[in-house]
Amino acid sequence: MIYTQLQLFFIFIIDGLLIGLLFDFFRILRKSMKTSDFMTYVEDILFWILTGFIILYSIFVYNNGEIRLFMFFAMIIGIMLYWLFISKFILKISLNIINLIKKVFKIVLNVIKVPFIFFIKIIKKVFLRPILFVIINIRNYFTKYFKNFSNILKKQKISNKIVKNTKN
DSSP states (O other), X not given: OHHHHHHHHHHHHHHHHHHHHHXXXXXXXXXXXXXXXXXXXXXXXXXHHHHHHHHHHHHHHHHTTOOOHHHXXXXXXXXXXXXXXXXXXXXXXXXHHHHHHHHHHHHHHHHHHXXXXXXXXXXXXXXXXXXXXXXXXXXXXXXXXXHHHHHHHHHHHHHHHHHHHHHO
16 A cells, blocks of 8 residues: 555646646747747646646546645655756757857858759849840830920920910
């Protein structure tokens, strides 16, 4: 009887350690990526659902659904042990690994990006410049044409005024 109670106590200490690890997982996500307020709420809800699942699973599997006060005491001890001795190292190591992955990903992305930039420059030179050349020349032609046309209209209006003035 005491052996099973002691075994149960250690199982719930392990549950506390798992809950602490789960909490750190979400902390690492928040520290490594900028999340919106809505996403933070979603992460919090997910944390509590997973925590509830861990606790209920342990209660039903290891203690046939019986809730005892010492189980919660054991979980608090497990969370505190995790927080005091393991959390700092997990956070530091995880954040370093994530930052290293980000740097490697950025380098790989830059290496991949170079041929695409070169390809886009070639496409601009081969296709876009001739099209722009034609568009600019058409615009210049129509600008000249409309200037000449407007000058003709102005001259016509002036000549009409002169004609009207001479008739009077």
